[in-house]
Amino acid sequence: MSxxxxxxxxxxxxxxxxxxxxxxLADYSAVRGCMVIKPYGYAIWENMRDQLDKMFKDxxxxxxxxxxxxxxxxxxxxxxxxxxxxxxxxxxxxxxLKTDPDNKGKLIVDPEAKLDEExxxxxxxxxxxxxxxxxxxxxxxxxxxxxxxxxNVVRWEMRTRLFLRTAxxxxxxxxxxxxxxxxxxDETVQMLNVYATFAEEFMAMPVIKGIKSANERFAGAEDTxxxxxxxxxxxxxxxxxxxxxxxxxxxxxxVKFADKENKLDYVWATSWGxxxxxxxxxxxxxxxDQGLVLPPKLAPIQVVIVPIFKGAEQKNLIDDKVKVLQxxxxxxxxxxxxxxxxxxxxxxxxxxxxxxxxxxxxxxxARDIASNVVEVARRDxxxxxxxxxxxxxxxxxxxxxxxQSAIYNKAKGFRDEHITNADNWDEFxxxxxxxxxxxxxxxxxxxxxxxxxxxxxxxxxxCIPLDNKMEDGKCILTGNKSSQRVxxxxxx
RNA sequence: CGGGAUGUAGCGUAGCCCGGUUAUCGCGCCUGGUUUGGGACCAGGAGGUCGCAAGUUCGAAUCUUGCCAUCCCGACCA
Numbered sequence: 001m002s003x004x005x006x007x008x009x010x011x012x013x014x015x016x017x018x019x020x021x022x023x024x025l026a027d028y029s030a031v032r033g034c035m036v037i038k039p040y041g042y043a044i045w046e047n048m049r050d051q052l053d054k055m056f057k058d059x060x061x062x063x064x065x066x067x068x069x070x071x072x073x074x075x076x077x078x079x080x081x082x083x084x085x086x087x088x089x090x091x092x093x094x095x096x097l098k099t100d101p102d103n104k105g106k107l108i109v110d111p112e113a114k115l116d117e118e119x120x121x122x123x124x125x126x127x128x129x130x131x132x133x134x135x136x137x138x139x140x141x142x143x144x145x146x147x148x149x150x151x152n153v154v155r156w157e158m159r160t161r162l163f164l165r166t167a168x169x170x171x172x173x174x175x176x177x178x179x180x181x182x183x184x185x186d187e188t189v190q191m192l193n194v195y196a197t198f199a200e201e202f203m204a205m206p207v208i209k210g211i212k213s214a215n216e217r218f219a220g221a222e223d224t225x226x227x228x229x230x231x232x233x234x235x236x237x238x239x240x241x242x243x244x245x246x247x248x249x250x251x252x253x254x255v256k257f258a259d260k261e262n263k264l265d266y267v268w269a270t271s272w273g274x275x276x277x278x279x280x281x282x283x284x285x286x287x288x289d290q291g292l293v294l295p296p297k298l299a300p301i302q303v304v305i306v307p308i309f310k311g312a313e314q315k316n317l318i319d320d321k322v323k324v325l326q327x328x329x330x331x332x333x334x335x336x337x338x339x340x341x342x343x344x345x346x347x348x349x350x351x352x353x354x355x356x357x358x359x360x361x362x363x364x365x366a367r368d369i370a371s372n373v374v375e376v377a378r379r380d381x382x383x384x385x386x387x388x389x390x391x392x393x394x395x396x397x398x399x400x401x402x403x404q405s406a407i408y409n410k411a412k413g414f415r416d417e418h419i420t421n422a423d424n425w426d427e428f429x430x431x432x433x434x435x436x437x438x439x440x441x442x443x444x445x446x447x448x449x450x451x452x453x454x455x456x457x458x459x460x461x462x463c464i465p466l467d468n469k470m471e472d473g474k475c476i477l478t479g480n481k482s483s484q485r486v487x488x489x490x491x492x
Numbered sequence: 493c494g495g496g497a498u499g500u501a502g503c504g505u506a507g508c509c510c511g512g513u514u515a516u517c518g519c520g521c522c523u524g525g526u527u528u529g530g531g532a533c534c535a536g537g538a539g540g541u542c543g544c545a546a547g548u549u550c551g552a553a554u555c556u557u558g559c560c561a562u563c564c565c566g567a568c569c570a
Binding site for chain 2: 011013014017022028029030031032081084085087088123124155157158159165212216217218219220221224226238241243273306307308309310311315342344345346347348349350351352363365367368375
């Protein structure tokens with residue numbers, strides 16, 4: 001059949017693409033590096049967004065919206081940030097087209113319509129937001145300022161991959177301002193914890209909370225905290241970041257506040273974000289060679305009901321029964337779909353919903369109704385069981401919870417299996433090339449050493465785990481003294 | 493952006509080297525019927541800017557050039 005999926009074994013990249021395309025999450029578009037997010041994929045994003053938005057609001061944040069365009073002069077105000085993003089910015093230079101006098105029916109950029117100042121299409125919004133905050137903050141009474149925005153950003157990446165790295169992507173970016181350093185650091189860590197909780201409890205994806213080395217730090221940040229996940233091919237994926245920005249942006253945009261003693265000081269800042277990349281992470285974390293495996297808490301469809309019948313009479317009988325069941329399941333808060341489309345037979349539907357990663361499938365036929373049961377199949381293990389129609393909703397709720405924790409445990413088992421200590425260079429190389437995953441190794445703490453290791457192996461320091469224990473050792477490359485292990489991996 | 497590969501109907505493809513009637517086949521799609529417990533079957537039918545643009549030629553899916561997109565490997569990537 002045309003919907004066959006390339007196996008992970010055969011070609012991991014192709015497997016990933018197949019899942020996205022054939023699972024109906026997204027499609028390529030006519031625009032280089034930009035994808036179309038299809039309804040099924042967007043529904044996952046909506047579920048992620050709704051949950052995260054709730055968590056942001058529960059921690060005191062409000063949503064706002066800032067412009068897509070950033071005047072170049074503002075963009076360059078915070079030097080490090082500007083430098084970091086300069087190479088991947090789309091820039092608007094003109095505001096008008098006109099008909100081509102030499103080529104009928106075609107348009108050209110009107111050279112008369114050149115902008116005095118170029119507009120940068122935001123790759124991130126610190127600049128425009130901090131320029132705005134300047135007008136909003138005068139006193140400690142205006143702080144903290146806790147704002148989030150849901151937006152699209154553009155980063156002109158050289159090589160793109162569906163969801164993992166696209167030229168335009170959807171994300172949220174929180175931007176907060178605080179009166180003290182400590183409060184800003186607390187906020188940074190708090191939001192990192194929100195991300196970690198979301199990843200583990202909703203995406204069923206275990207993550208390591210850590211801090212980035214100087215090389216991997218966000219341009220313009222003092223510290224970048226991150227959650228790192230491990231994909232099934234042994235490569236790491238940065239799933240979310242939370243930055244402590246110090247007073248860098250306050251100084252760049254001259255945002256000062258008066259404290260209780262009427263003393264002026266620059267405010268302290270954070271920014272934090274996750275993007276549609278999370279969908280890529282979700283896909284790679286759990287799926288198998290038959291298709292997507294989605295965690296029940298984020299699945300657009302949690303339960304699909306497939307009727308099996310001979311003739312219209314049986315179909316009517318099943319319809320009546322399903323109508324009741326559907327109401328019960330919906331009342332129990334379950335997202336349920338009844339697929340009684342007559343174009344496809346049950347076997348086709350089974351395969352289709354497996355590919356789409358629907359966590360639970362219920363098959364119901366005349367003989368089931370006769371014995372007051374349904375056949376319940378779970379996507380993660382492919383196990384099938386007969387379940388009584390009485391109290392079905394309660395049992396399905398339990399099953400969905402089971403699946404949620406089962407796929408988390410499976411992913412966590414894999415992840416934990418793939419954190420390995422390396423005590424010298426040979427071991428390090430060996431592990432990178434055979435076992436893959438996170439490698440915990442001593443590092444002398446210098447950017448030069450990290451850079452060298454990256455050159456030699458393509459492995460980078462993913463993070464220094466927050467709960468790291470101190471331990472004397474020697475750097476695997478230089479042999480210099482080290483006080484703790486850091487996590488290396490090849491990464492997306 | 494450099495190296496390699498690819499682009500023919502919604503998907504997968506034959507034809508291209510060696511230019512020549514109406515562009516091949518399978519899946520899917522539409523109509524009708526029979527079916528339905530793991531990707532159904534029969535009959536009829538629709539669907540094509542051969543990625544786009546220029547060029548060579550009496551004639552281009554086929555040859556040439558440029559461009560666009562995708563994939564793989566690099567470089568790049570908070």
